[in-house]
Amino acid sequence: MQSIRDLKPNFSGPPPSSMAPGPDAYLQGNIRMTLEDPELWKTFHGIGTEMIITKPGRRMFPHCKVNLSGLIPCAKYILLVDMVPEDGFRYKWNKEKWEVAGKAEPQPPCRTYLHPDSPAPGSHWMKQSVSFLKLKLTNNTLDQHGHIILHSMHRYHPRFHIVQADDLFSVRWSVFQTFTFPETSFTAVTAYQNTKITKLKIDHNPFAKGFRDEGTNKKRRATKNPACLEKRSRMSDMNRDSEEDSPPDFCRSSYEGYDGEEGDLPKRKEGDDVKEERYSPWAADREHSARTESPAGADPRDMYNAEQLVPAPASYQPYRFHEYGKSPSPSSSIGSSNSGSGRSSFESRVPDVATVPDHDSSKPRTHEVGPSACGPQHLPAPQDYSGVLNVTMTQAGKPGVIGHHIYSPYGAEQPLGQWSGPGPAQYPPPHHLAADYTTQAVHHGYHHGNMAEWSQYPLFSYSCW
DNA sequence: TCTGCTTACACGTTTGAATCGG
DNA sequence: ACCGATTCAAACGTGTAAGCAG
Numbered sequence: 208m209q210s211i212r213d214l215k216p217n218f219s220g221p222p223p224s225s226m227a228p229g230p231d232a233y234l235q236g237n238i239r240m241t242l243e244d245p246e247l248w249k250t251f252h253g254i255g256t257e258m259i260i261t262k263p264g265r266r267m268f269p270h271c272k273v274n275l276s277g278l279i280p281c282a283k284y285i286l287l288v289d290m291v292p293e294d295g296f297r298y299k300w301n302k303e304k305w306e307v308a309g310k311a312e313p314q315p316p317c318r319t320y321l322h323p324d325s326p327a328p329g330s331h332w333m334k335q336s337v338s339f340l341k342l343k344l345t346n347n348t349l350d351q352h353g354h355i356i357l358h359s360m361h362r363y364h365p366r367f368h369i370v371q372a373d374d375l376f377s378v379r380w381s382v383f384q385t386f387t388f389p390e391t392s393f394t395a396v397t398a399y400q401n402t403k404i405t406k407l408k409i410d411h412n413p414f415a416k417g418f419r420d421e422g423t424n425k426k427r428r429a430t431k432n433p434a435c436l437e438k439r440s441r442m443s444d445m446n447r448d449s450e451e452d453s454p455p456d457f458c459r460s461s462y463e464g465y466d467g468e469e470g471d472l473p474k475r476k477e478g479d480d481v482k483e484e485r486y487s488p489w490a491a492d493r494e495h496s497a498r499t500e501s502p503a504g505a506d507p508r509d510m511y512n513a514e515q516l517v518p519a520p521a522s523y524q525p526y527r528f529h530e531y532g533k534s535p536s537p538s539s540s541i542g543s544s545n546s547g548s549g550r551s552s553f554e555s556r557v558p559d560v561a562t563v564p565d566h567d568s569s570k571p572r573t574h575e576v577g578p579s580a581c582g583p584q585h586l587p588a589p590q591d592y593s594g595v596l597n598v599t600m601t602q603a604g605k606p607g608v609i610g611h612h613i614y615s616p617y618g619a620e621q622p623l624g625q626w627s628g629p630g631p632a633q634y635p636p637p638h639h640l641a642a643d644y645t646t647q648a649v650h651h652g653y654h655h656g657n658m659a660e661w662s663q664y665p666l667f668s669y670s671c672w
Numbered sequence: 673t674c675t676g677c678t679t680a681c682a683c684g685t686t687t688g689a690a691t692c693g694g
Numbered sequence: 695a696c697c698g699a700t701t702c703a704a705a706c707g708t709g710t711a712a713g714c715a716g
Contacts, residue, residue, distance in 0.1 A: 259709085262678070266707070299675080346677085359676075397677050398710090405709075413685060414707045 237279075238369060240386040243272035243336050247411065248390040254403045255305060256393035264343035264354035268412050271339040271365050271391065278329025278369075285370040285378055286322035286332065288339050290355050293362035293392055300400035308360065315348045315356040319368075326374055339365075346397060357395040364392035 242248060247269050248256075259265045271288060278284055292311065299308035320342045324331065345354040357363055364387060372381040399405040409415040 268708090409709075412708070415684085415709060 237277035238384055239276045240367060240369070241274045241276075242388045242391065243274060243338070244269060245388075245390065248388070251404065251407060252390040252392065254407060255401055256391075257396045257399055257401055257404045258344055258357075258393045259397065259399065260344040260346045260357050260359055260395045261397055262345060262347045262350075264345040264347075264350065264352055266340065266343055267365075267393075268408055271342060271367075272336050273338075273367060273386075274336045275329075275332045275369070278333055279371070280328060280330035280333070282329050282371050283326040283373045284329055284332055285325040285372050285375065285381075286337060287319045287325075287368040287370065288322070288342060288355075289317065289319040289366050289368070290344075290357060290363040291366050291387075293364055296362075297358070298360050298362065298394060303401075305394060305400075311361055312358050315346075315358060318353070318355045320353075320355055321375075326372055344395065346395070359395050359397045362392060362394050364389070 251269060258267055292314065295311045296307045297309045297311050298305045320339060322337065322339060323341070324337075343352070343354040344357055345352075346357060346359050347354075348356055350356055367386040369384045369386070370378050370381045372378045394400075399408075
């Protein structure tokens with residue numbers, strides 16, 4: 208048996224072979240997603256990216272930014288991001304490199320970040336690069352601001368989901384396409400360990416410019432300027448108020464997704480590594496990743512999230528499963544069959560989805576233009592669903608390795624009124640929508656807790672513990 | 673003692689309201 | 695009245711370092 212020490216990976220070196228440049232933009236079906244600024248990401252990845260996660264929530268840097276193509280211009284899509292553990296280990300920074308420090312801690316409530324523009328037509332997503340600038344990370348498991356909760360000293364990577372759905376309510380019946388970019392993996396930290404990363408971030412991050420000068424990094428505690436303190440306290444009061452009484456920063460920004468100046472998208476060469484998956488994000492039994500950067504031995508990722516790297520399915524139709532909400536389907540019967548038994552187990556229950564109405568209907572949004580000017584969309588014939596349904600229906604609890612995934616209807620334990628009557632107090636800040644993955648609640652001790660308050664319902668239920 | 677986390681801090685950037693001029 | 699440019703202060707985001715906790 209290998210000792211933990213024997214398993215230690217070294218993230219300070221170049222990317223492992225599995226991270227070697229592959230197809231940068233993965234084309235499957237028609238949808239293509241490319242990572243913006245891959246060179247920057249690779250630079251960070253080569254050193255061993257660290258992301259600060261602190262209690263209030265911090266942004267990622269580099270930011271997650273992607274370009275999309277191949278979407279149906281008229282069809283509406285929802286974009287989501289979640290973080291999945293790289294492996295089942297906790298790390299420590301020792302002698303200029305990361306090494307395994309032990310087994311990973313139980314996973315915190317898993318959340319999914321919903322892009323604030325969702326849902327939007329494919330043309331909208333393809334128009335410009337899509338950035339997840341406002342995605343924030345935190346290590347506070349009780350976080351109520353919708354930030355994605357991570358453990359420090361653990362490794363994660365973001366996963367991007369594209370769902371064709373007219374609205375958040377129909378996400379359940381929609382097919383997911385999931386993309387991951389290996390170079391976006393990072394170690395969550397509360398304080399930077401690798402000085403190279405610190406330097407790199409400061410060099411690339413405009414907000415850190417103030418720390419470039421040697422002289423500005425000296426003791427700051429000494430300065431107790433009363434005026435400043437007063438100002439600060441005023442500001443923090445305001446911030447606190449705004450956080451408590453209203454949605455956080457997403458209300459401030461008029462939008463987040465698009466950078467106006469970035470009209471010409473960077474050319475993509477077919478050389479980088481990106482993985483695209485079409486499968487159930489919550490599939491409990493997925494194929495092992497071929498990634499080799501994790502410590503050897505049994506793929507520890509299985510413990511958290513056996514991410515599947517799916518070969519391109521032969522064919523794919525962007526099915527829409529709106530109709531299933533109206534006419535019961537086999538999959539819907541799964542959900543309803545759970546009624547009365549409380550929250551069903553991961554094996555048999557269907558995923559809950561966090562759906563939140565737009566909080567600010569007064570704010571004009573390009574995708575809220577009523578009936579699509581593109582005309583009616585041609586939906587596939589119902590019989591086309593069968594294959595997908597079979598997938599969902601296969602082994603209970605083991606959605607298995609699939610090419611598509613269909614959301615099943617609401618779990619029986621989910622109060623339907625939650626979705627049909629969007630009372631303002633019921634919903635979380637929409638732009639920061641995050642869904643707690645509480646599928647494993649019964650096993651892990653996570654419970655909905657404040658979920659009623661924040662409406663952070665499970666969206667994907669990959670293995671959490 | 674060591675390691676990791678929290679928090680206060682200063683400062684540059686971003687944002688949006690207010691103002692001005694045509 | 696409208697529109698665009700400019701100004702300015704508030705708000706945000708950042709890494710650092712001190713202090714704390716286990």
